[in-house]
Amino acid sequence: MVLQTKFATIKGNDLYIDGVKATDLASQYGTPLYVMSEGHIRQQMNELKTKFLDKYENALPLFASKSFSCLAIYKLASEYGIGIDCVSAGEISIALKAGFDPDKIYFHGNNKLPSEIEYALSHDVTHFVIDNFYEIELCEKIAGELGKKVKATVRVVPGIKAGGHNFIMTGHKDTKFGFSSHYGIYLKAIAKILNSENIEYEGLHAHIGSQVFDLYAYISAMNKFMGFVDEIYENFGVVTSKVNAGGGYGIAYNKNDEPLDFEVITSEIMKVIYGHYDEKGWAHPAVMIEPGRYVVGNAGITLYTVGAIKEIPDVRTYVSVDGGMADNIRTALYDADYDGIVANKAGETKTKNVRVAGKCCESGDIVVKDVNVTANIMPGDIFAVFTTGAYNYTMSSNYNQLPKPAVVFTYEGKTKCVIRRQTFDDLVAYDVTEDYK
Ligand SMILES: Cc1ncc(COP(=O)(O)O)c(C=O)c1O
Numbered sequence: 001m002v003l004q005t006k007f008a009t010i011k012g013n014d015l016y017i018d019g020v021k022a023t024d025l026a027s028q029y030g031t032p033l034y035v036m037s038e039g040h041i042r043q044q045m046n047e048l049k050t051k052f053l054d055k056y057e058n059a060l061p062l063f064a065s066k067s068f069s070c071l072a073i074y075k076l077a078s079e080y081g082i083g084i085d086c087v088s089a090g091e092i093s094i095a096l097k098a099g100f101d102p103d104k105i106y107f108h109g110n111n112k113l114p115s116e117i118e119y120a121l122s123h124d125v126t127h128f129v130i131d132n133f134y135e136i137e138l139c140e141k142i143a144g145e146l147g148k149k150v151k152a153t154v155r156v157v158p159g160i161k162a163g164g165h166n167f168i169m170t171g172h173k174d175t176k177f178g179f180s181s182h183y184g185i186y187l188k189a190i191a192k193i194l195n196s197e198n199i200e201y202e203g204l205h206a207h208i209g210s211q212v213f214d215l216y217a218y219i220s221a222m223n224k225f226m227g228f229v230d231e232i233y234e235n236f237g238v239v240t241s242k243v244n245a246g247g248g249y250g251i252a253y254n255k256n257d258e259p260l261d262f263e264v265i266t267s268e269i270m271k272v273i274y275g276h277y278d279e280k281g282w283a284h285p286a287v288m289i290e291p292g293r294y295v296v297g298n299a300g301i302t303l304y305t306v307g308a309i310k311e312i313p314d315v316r317t318y319v320s321v322d323g324g325m326a327d328n329i330r331t332a333l334y335d336a337d338y339d340g341i342v343a344n345k346a347g348e349t350k351t352k353n354v355r356v357a358g359k360c361c362e363s364g365d366i367v368v369k370d371v372n373v374t375a376n377i378m379p380g381d382i383f384a385v386f387t388t389g390a391y392n393y394t395m396s397s398n399y400n401q402l403p404k405p406a407v408v409f410t411y412e413g414k415t416k417c418v419i420r421r422q423t424f425d426d427l428v429a430y431d432v433t434e435d436y437k
């Protein structure tokens, strides 16, 4: 077992997060509970600021807020002066409610709805990562009607396979995202934008995948993009003034994961981009990155209460907890490999191998596939699962009508609830009784 953040510590038999005892959190807020270390989030956002925003001229790191989206996180991002990547009008609406600067919001998505485009533009969110030809038509029309200009970065697929699972690879040929770089397809998109009245071409966008550990994939994607920049110049005489190098920075979920260093990834990306522009004698472009998981993933620890423990002779022991795939779909969806600990027996030797299962009515409802715990584990213990800060709360559901857990931030020995636990009333909040008419 490895604690994936310095903000989680073990003293005696107890797990502490930002100096707060996990069992105190569980008794105060109930379980299952998403705990997010604000100390960790601040550390990561500060890294984005000091090692990217402040380090390079005209650079902007974006936090990919699909990984964790709520008022509190947008307020924190705002404090560090970083931008955000939003993938729906819903995410944009939360960011705006948090007071986020619309000029630092980049609107992504492979099927932005007309209503979403209208919503974004009428709220002064004008930076769009353009994904497809239909979107170009929609933007041209809707921006014209609203008297707005869309500032476009064009998402191009470099043809590179990278990422932690097939479902989260986006840089290879067979993907629903972006314009293909084959047969000059992306050049046709840029021609259309250059000929449009209400869309301004600013640059290119790359996102090769998520949970990436391969530095070479980033370097080769950027090299390919410099080829695209040249082709754009040759075809249209336009120097691309913005390059968004995407996110996807892999983090450690277990002891086998070996994440790349943030500065290694970013300096290699910058070397390729600046090197190319210097060679051409062009002014450096604005460069953006957009990690999500890297910012919040290791900040998250989910606390569960242990319930039934079932020993199946010659097979394994199942430890069931009071949450499951409704609060963490990633094990079922991506075969993700989590690590965890009995938070109230953290100092005890871990001699018993178990599988931690959820309480949903699915055999695939596994939280931790395989973990060594104290042999003394019993109902009522608090089981903590690490690295649940990214794509857990945002991908949660009410499957089996489980109310969604609360999200609590911890910081310097203190706690605050940022999303309250759902109640049974919330489960019927959208049900209406109507007669047929
Ligand atoms: C376009 C885009 N940018 C950024 C991200 C963030 O990815 P990650 O959380 O792996 O950094 C994603 C998700 O893969 C994405 O699709």
Ligand SMILES: N[C@@H](CCCC[NH3+])C(=O)O
Residues within 6 Å of the ligand: 066, 168, 210, 211, 330, 334, 390, 391, 395
């Ligand atoms: N939801 C995915 C990442 C997808 C990132 C967005 N394109 C995960 O949990 O790993």
